[in-house]
Amino acid sequence: MAAPFWVLASEAPAALARFYSQLLNVSVEIKGSVQQLTLSQGQQLVIYQPSSQRPQPAQHGRLALCLPSANLESSLEQALAQGARALEAIRQESFGREVWIEDPEGNRLLLLEWAQ
Numbered sequence: 001m002a003a004p005f006w007v008l009a010s011e012a013p014a015a016l017a018r019f020y021s022q023l024l025n026v027s028v029e030i031k032g033s034v035q036q037l038t039l040s041q042g043q044q045l046v047i048y049q050p051s052s053q054r055p056q057p058a059q060h061g062r063l064a065l066c067l068p069s070a071n072l073e074s075s076l077e078q079a080l081a082q083g084a085r086a087l088e089a090i091r092q093e094s095f096g097r098e099v100w101i102e103d104p105e106g107n108r109l110l111l112l113e114w115a116q
């Protein structure tokens with residue numbers, strides 16, 4: 001069995017891939033009609049456009065992508081400059097600091113700075 005990976009439906013896969021590529025400082029590989037980003041430790045984020053016969057609306061469930069950050073303010077500022085929207089203020093938790101945002105297409109995303 002192949003390794004699992006993240007998949008994200010998008011109305012504009014190339015634009016959303018650029019957003020995540022810049023935020024994560026990784027390159028985008030185009031494979032046919034999908035955009036693939038290789039994350040740390042070989043994990044993959046695949047961004048694709050869903051079928052027009054069976055669209056997939058953005059979902060606000062409990063599963064979300066979490067991006068670790070060495071400097072939360074800087075990561076948040078960069079995301080906002082690229083069209084993300086903050087859902088709350090940065091919050092201190094026992095494990096570190098976090099902030100929930102929406103990417104430019106409204107997908108929930110957690111930016112996390114681990115406690116040291």
